[in-house]
Amino acid sequence: MTEHDPTEISIRVRVNGIGRRDHVPARLTLADYLRTRCELTGTHLGCEHGVCGACTILVDGEAVRSCLMFAVQADGSEITTVEGLAAPDGSLSPVQAAFRTHHGLQCGFCTPGFVVSATAFLREHPTPSDAEIAEALSGNLCRCTGYQGILKAVREAADSIHETRAAAPADTDAVAG
C-alpha cells in the first residue's frame, strides 16, 4: 500500500465512468488533478482564473470551469472530460463530429472547452436558436477561428441530435452530446 502525505485529503470520484480514489492536497485544482493525476490532458488551461472556458468539464452533468474548483470539492461526483464524450467504440459524439465537419478549430487549444460547453448546453436546450447558441458559447474564448465554424458546428449538432430524437421510438431516450 502506498504511503500518502497525511496532510492530503482522500477523495472518491468517477471520471469518465471509472471510479477512482486519490489523496490530494487541499488546494489542488480540479483541472490540475485531471491533468496530472488522471493523465487526462484534454482539459486545457488557458487563463486559470475562470475567463476563457478552456478547462470546462462536466461535474454531475453541469458544465464547470475546472480551474475554479478544487479537487476536494468534487469528492463524490461524476466527472466527464472531453475524453469521455465519444462512444465506447470511439465514434465521435454529435458535437465532436460537427466540429470536425465544419472545421470548428484551428490550433485546437480552446476546442475541448467549446465541445464540453456545447454538449452541456444542448442537453439542456435541445432546440436552440442561433442567438441562443451564440449566447451559450460567449463564455468560451477562441483566439484563432473567428467563431463561425464553431457556431455552425453547434448548429449542426443541435439539428442532428433533434433529428435523431425525433426518429427514435417513443420509449427510447436518445442521449444528447
Ligand code: FES
Ligand atoms: S483556464 Fe479555466 S476558465 Fe480559463
Ligand code: FES
Ligand atoms: S482554435 Fe485556437 S484558440 Fe480556438
